[in-house]
Amino acid sequence: MPPRYHRLMTRPLSHPDGAGVTLAGLLFALADPVRLAIVRELLKSPAGLNCTETTARIGLSMPKSTCSQHYRILRESGLIASERRGTELVSRVRAQLLTERFPGLLESVIAAYERERPAALRRRASRVSAAG
Amino acid sequence: MPPRYHRLMTRPLSHPDGAGVTLAGLLFALADPVRLAIVRELLKSPAGLNCTETTARIGLSMPKSTCSQHYRILRESGLIASERRGTELVSRVRAQLLTERFPGLLESVIAAYERERPAALRRRASRVSAAG
DNA sequence: CCTATAGTTCCCAAGTATTGAACTACGGAA
DNA sequence: TTCCGTAGTTCAATACTTGGGAACTATAGG
Numbered sequence: 001m002p003p004r005y006h007r008l009m010t011r012p013l014s015h016p017d018g019a020g021v022t023l024a025g026l027l028f029a030l031a032d033p034v035r036l037a038i039v040r041e042l043l044k045s046p047a048g049l050n051c052t053e054t055t056a057r058i059g060l061s062m063p064k065s066t067c068s069q070h071y072r073i074l075r076e077s078g079l080i081a082s083e084r085r086g087t088e089l090v091s092r093v094r095a096q097l098l099t100e101r102f103p104g105l106l107e108s109v110i111a112a113y114e115r116e117r118p119a120a121l122r123r124r125a126s127r128v129s130a131a132g
Numbered sequence: 133m134p135p136r137y138h139r140l141m142t143r144p145l146s147h148p149d150g151a152g153v154t155l156a157g158l159l160f161a162l163a164d165p166v167r168l169a170i171v172r173e174l175l176k177s178p179a180g181l182n183c184t185e186t187t188a189r190i191g192l193s194m195p196k197s198t199c200s201q202h203y204r205i206l207r208e209s210g211l212i213a214s215e216r217r218g219t220e221l222v223s224r225v226r227a228q229l230l231t232e233r234f235p236g237l238l239e240s241v242i243a244a245y246e247r248e249r250p251a252a253l254r255r256r257a258s259r260v261s262a263a264g
Numbered sequence: 265c266c267t268a269t270a271g272t273t274c275c276c277a278a279g280t281a282t283t284g285a286a287c288t289a290c291g292g293a294a
Numbered sequence: 295t296t297c298c299g300t301a302g303t304t305c306a307a308t309a310c311t312t313g314g315g316a317a318c319t320a321t322a323g324g
Contacts, residue, residue, distance in 0.1 A: 023168070028163040031163045069303095087290045104240045184271090196271060201314090221272095
């Protein structure tokens with residue numbers, strides 16, 4: 001039996017637009033603490049980050065498959081755009097799209113995130129990633 | 133075997149406060165379209181609404197058990213406060229608490245909800261859009 | 265008491281998440 | 295070219311979560 005997903009890996013990544021970006025989808029994507037931390041980290045690097053690098057920066061070790069799933073959900077919700085560069089998948093937050101579709105939404109979620117997490121904790125997470 | 137939940141129904145309802153109200157909890161609660169619609173409906177009735185009445189107003193028929201679960205999740209996230217009045221459980225949005233803890237968050241989520249659903253659609257809210 | 269109404273709890277089927285293993289894809293070195 | 299290392303995807307198995315029917319508690323009004 002041949003592998004069922006032959007040639008599927010280079011298929012175009014789905015990036016919803018317009019009405020394809022739904023509030024429920026965005027909130028669902030953001031409701032997971034890991035995904036919220038990923039988005040926060042991506043916002044700090046407008047040039048984009050790959051999966052491995054983001055994982056390292058948020059100071060969480062998680063299997064590649066889990067990370068890949070989280071990125072897929074973020075991408076399919078419209079929160080991030082991903083682009084293949086060689087073996088990497090570089091992602092960044094779709095700030096303009098989000099501002100057009102739901103102005104202020106992402107900003108207030110991130111503001112709430114900052115308010116909930118004391119700065120000391122965030123610095124420690126950065127140091128862990130720098131060390132490892 | 134006696135019913136395991138004897139006398140449990142009148143136990144005090146849990147209403148988190150302060151750090152017990154988390155961003156992840158709120159986003160999780162709001163990420164469900166039914167719960168978001170419930171919150172929107174409760175906001176329109178500051179005096180509070182019971183479960184049956186809210187369900188009727190959002191134009192969705194759902195089993196009591198499902199409704200009860202949604203209300204429990206909303207309550208335990210900190211979004212709503214519920215009070216027993218006779219046989220009813222009257223709930224309302226904890227606007228003040230939410231403003232103190234995460235100012236602007238609920239407002240921008242509701243604004244996004246209004247932006248997504250045109251008023252005409254909201255009047256006949258029984259069908260969920262199949263657009264993708 | 266009885267009956268109606270409001271909501272809760274339990275349970276199970278159906279759905280979703282997590283993650284190790286197997287895999288594709290690409291870049292660089294030999 | 296072929297092989298290797300790295301990056302990420304897909305699949306499958308298992309663990310967890312959710313929706314809703316049935317059975318239940320609680321209260322109000324006869």
